[in-house]
Amino acid sequence: MWFGIISLFPEMFKSIIDYGITSKGIKKKLLTLNFWNPRDYTKNKYHNVDCNIYGGGSGVILKAEPLIKAIHAATQKVKKSVKTIYLSPQGKQINKLYVNNLLTYKNIILICGRYKGIDERIIHSYIDEEVSIGDYILSGGELPAMILIDILSRLIPGVLNKKSSNDTDSFFNNGLLDCPNYTRPRILKNKEKVPEILLSGHHKKIKKWRLQQSLGYTWLKRPDLFKKKKLTKEEKILFNEFKNDFFKKNL
Incomplete structure (x- = not known):
């Protein structure tokens, strides 16, 4: 260009x-x-x-x-x-x-x-x-x-x-914000841990977790974007799980 x-x-x-x-x-x-x-x-x-x-x-x-x-x-x-x-x-x-x-x-x-x-x-x-x-x-x-x-x-x-570096960025990630990301150390200041799923090596479960987090973070941080998103059946299930867990932790 x-x-x-x-x-x-x-x-x-x-x-x-x-x-x-x-x-x-x-x-x-x-x-x-x-x-x-x-x-x-x-x-x-x-x-x-x-x-x-x-x-x-x-x-x-x-x-x-x-x-x-x-x-x-x-x-x-x-x-x-x-x-x-x-x-x-x-x-x-x-x-x-x-x-x-x-x-x-x-x-x-x-x-x-x-x-x-x-x-x-x-x-x-x-x-x-x-x-x-x-x-x-x-x-x-x-x-x-x-x-x-x-x-x-x-x-x-x-x-x-890598093309995937861009595909998973916020807004280019199927209209969603990016999921939370972590790096070393696994435990920060003796209390904050990296989510266990990311250390499991189970790539299908990690992919599903990342999608769920992207849905949840978009809902929390950019509700205007979330309203425009047409959820698939799987995404609705993942989002409802995220929302239920969020309210349990914050009520």
Whole structure:
């Protein structure tokens, strides 16, 4: 997957280029990141990239012309069909369905806004979609862009060492949260023990326990997700067992 990133601060992306899963994807040549800075398309590299808002009011927005030139440069680089996304608090929020749909695109341009945003005419003429990571305001679109790249990179075949690592993650685990996980030591501070089932070596029972815990944890932590889940006959039995045990321990 190829990403063309338009940002006033491309240096911020060094963290995902040098570290973590995204870095592995880049080294394996499964992921490519190219950058365009709107400042490079102004008469003065350190000025003329933003301006006051027509009609008055506080704050500034990014000017249209430098952004248009940067978008054109990015589009010319890939020379193939490309999806252009503007990271914006006014956009649709990222979720599992959106991410899966986005995987059908091999070339994506990400536009990182700054200040109070960008000229509305850019959105009308050059943007395919506005995308948000939540109902709050950040200083710019760089962090949301990095989050989106990280999410997508995990789903590109070959980036993760094992596909099952992603299949069992929260939200990608059949719409459920992940089950609780444990590692060494078996007993923590002389009292907290790893559940015996995980030490049994009985893989079928472990798989069933993990499903039951995922159902229960989703019910407890994200009831909104649980309401959307259509349970199979087996899942209903496992969930009812979890719920009964939960109430026994907490009443």
